[in-house]
Amino acid sequence: MEKYKFPSEGWIKAYKEELNKNKVYEESAKDWEGDFLFIISPGEGIEKEIVFYVDLWHGKCRDAYMLPSREAKKTAFVFEGPYSNWKKLIMGQLDPIHAIMMRKFKLEGDMGKVLRYTKAASELVKTASRIPTEFIL
Amino acid sequence: MWEITLPRTIVIGEEALEYLKTIEGRRALIVTDRVIESLNFVSRVEKHLREARLDVKIFNKVEAEPSTESVFRCLEAVREYQPDWIIAIGGGSTIDTAKAVWVLYERPDVKIDEINPLTKLGLRSKAKMIAIPTTSGSGSEATWAIVITDTKEKRKMELASREVVSDIVILDPELTLSMPPRLAADTGIDALANAIEGYISRWRNDISDVFAVAAVKMIFNYLPRSFRDPGDREAREKMHYAAMLAGAAFSNSQIGIAHAMGHAIGAVFKIPHGRSVSAVLITSIEYNLREIEDRLVELAQAIGIKEESNVKMVEKFIQKVGDLLREVGEPLTIRELGISREEFDDRLDELVDKAMMSTGTIANPRIPTREDYMRLFMYAYEGREVDF
Numbered sequence: 075m076e077k078y079k080f081p082s083e084g085w086i087k088a089y090k091e092e093l094n095k096n097k098v099y100e101e102s103a104k105d106w107e108g109d110f111l112f113i114i115s116p117g118e119g120i121e122k123e124i125v126f127y128v129d130l131w132h133g134k135c136r137d138a139y140m141l142p143s144r145e146a147k148k149t150a151f152v153f154e155g156p157y158s159n160w161k162k163l164i165m166g167q168l169d170p171i172h173a174i175m176m177r178k179f180k181l182e183g184d185m186g187k188v189l190r191y192t193k194a195a196s197e198l199v200k201t202a203s204r205i206p207t208e209f210i211l
Numbered sequence: 212m213w214e215i216t217l218p219r220t221i222v223i224g225e226e227a228l229e230y231l232k233t234i235e236g237r238r239a240l241i242v243t244d245r246v247i248e249s250l251n252f253v254s255r256v257e258k259h260l261r262e263a264r265l266d267v268k269i270f271n272k273v274e275a276e277p278s279t280e281s282v283f284r285c286l287e288a289v290r291e292y293q294p295d296w297i298i299a300i301g302g303g304s305t306i307d308t309a310k311a312v313w314v315l316y317e318r319p320d321v322k323i324d325e326i327n328p329l330t331k332l333g334l335r336s337k338a339k340m341i342a343i344p345t346t347s348g349s350g351s352e353a354t355w356a357i358v359i360t361d362t363k364e365k366r367k368m369e370l371a372s373r374e375v376v377s378d379i380v381i382l383d384p385e386l387t388l389s390m391p392p393r394l395a396a397d398t399g400i401d402a403l404a405n406a407i408e409g410y411i412s413r414w415r416n417d418i419s420d421v422f423a424v425a426a427v428k429m430i431f432n433y434l435p436r437s438f439r440d441p442g443d444r445e446a447r448e449k450m451h452y453a454a455m456l457a458g459a460a461f462s463n464s465q466i467g468i469a470h471a472m473g474h475a476i477g478a479v480f481k482i483p484h485g486r487s488v489s490a491v492l493i494t495s496i497e498y499n500l501r502e503i504e505d506r507l508v509e510l511a512q513a514i515g516i517k518e519e520s521n522v523k524m525v526e527k528f529i530q531k532v533g534d535l536l537r538e539v540g541e542p543l544t545i546r547e548l549g550i551s552r553e554e555f556d557d558r559l560d561e562l563v564d565k566a567m568m569s570t571g572t573i574a575n576p577r578i579p580t581r582e583d584y585m586r587l588f589m590y591a592y593e594g595r596e597v598d599f
Contacts, residue, residue, distance in 0.1 A: 098580055101580065101581050101582075102567065102580065102581065169413065169414075169574070171573050171574075172414060172574070174329065175328050175329075176212050176213065176214070178212075181329060185327040185328070185329045185330070186324055186325065186327050186370075189327065189369075189570050189573065190567075190568035190569075190570075191568075192570070192572050192573040192578070193567065193572060193578050193579075193580065196578055
């Protein structure tokens with residue numbers, strides 16, 4: 075099975091495809107409107123921050139791709155953390171909401187709204203863990 | 212890593228209220244309701260504060276299951292009086308109102324629905340807070356949760372910030388002796404649900420476990436006595452402490468789907484919180500069972516159940532929860548809340564939407580899908596054993 079390097083354009087495209095197959099996500103995020111920047115912070119061997127754009131709308135991922143910098147797109151939410159925490163999240167070792175509350179990830183945007191879509195948040199992470207991933211670190 | 216947040220000072224026991232004589236400050240605003248005021252508790256608080264040389268003003272218009280409008284009415288009084296102490300005396304509704312008002316007083320730029328664990332509030336620059344519960348249930352005196360009803364959207368807003376945990380909690384058992392049996396049961400079962408859900412939550416930890424187990428033991432031992440005889444001082448006192456412990460338990464782990472469903476029922480049908488949680492408690496435990504059998508065995512051991520297998524231990528524990536609910540006259544099903552089948556069916560989608568949006572879903576051992584919630588409500592209406 076082909077493995078996708080994380081981070082890479084291939085990985086985020088595979089994520090979009092997998093998320094759009096996830097019926098539980100679709101149902102639990104049916105009213106969700108809000109796009110994200112997913113950011114891997116510099117450090118731990120990552121020289122410069124790595125930015126993904128993910129457009130989530132009514133239970134579907136309308137678009138997902140890498141951006142050259144966070145300034146390239148203004149989004150409703152920014153979810154940011156170091157590589158080691160992204161790795162744990164993708165491997166299903168971190169609960170996304172717990173990770174935000176323990177400041178392992180920073181969330182910019184309407185936290186109250188995110189807290190009302192916890193099932194969707196959980197499915198976003200479960201979907202990521204289904205991508206055959208090769209971690210660079 | 213997990214962060215434990217508790218009140219700085221907890222004063223317990225006979226004449227605990229007298230601790231107020233030692234408070235230092237200029238002005239205290241007492242937040243309460245008319246019933247509590249009529250019981251002379253407020254005048255005692257006022258007397259002690261005056262002995263401490265504080266000026267005192269009373270806001271007595273807190274409503275049960277408080278709405279945003281009610282919070283804003285109280286906020287006006289606070290802004291006008293500019294207190295350096297906010298003192299809540301009453302049940303969970305009063306303490307929650309005071310917490311929300313405290314935030315909005317200190318941070319006029321924050322909207323009520325922006326109170327969440329990630330917003331840095333910087334409280335305590337204008338005032339500190341004392342919570343004096345008069346019921347033994349919500350545990351709000353020890354928690355960083357605030358529940359306020361958004362009347363426009365007919366939903367219970369579950370707000371939270373570690374900063375709103377009270378500076379001082381006063382648990383004076385004398386204040387609970389006038390609590391009618393019905394209220395003692397409604398609030399006591401809320402405390403039981405808080406403790407059980409705090410213990411089985413995916414966010415549980417060794418510290419929250421200690422509070423939860425202690426609370427469950429005390430509630431099984433003392434709630435029936437507290438319900439039967441309001442004059443049973445020992446039972447009333449132990450239940451008062453148990454409620455605070457249960458609050459400390461779930462506040463440092465998380466509530467679960469009994470609260471998610473209970474808040475939805477409360478908002479849609481205007482049912483008191485303890486009763487709505489009671490009506491779904493057994494269903495919620497059964498749904499979670501396959502993920503938490505070991506935890507339920509531990510709770511069963513804590514209340515003295517001895518059986519030869521884990522399956523039997525759990526069965527017996529669930530049976531004991533049901534027996535306790537019956538003994539104190541609490542509903543075991545949604546039907547027993549007096550909601551007709553027709554009304555229930557009409558509002559089922561709304562109930563499910565609200566439960567899905569609840570923070571009680573976040574750390575529940577099983578995270579229900581929409582279809583699961585639909586079935587959970589239907590099963591809880593009938594009291595049918597969960598088989599999915």
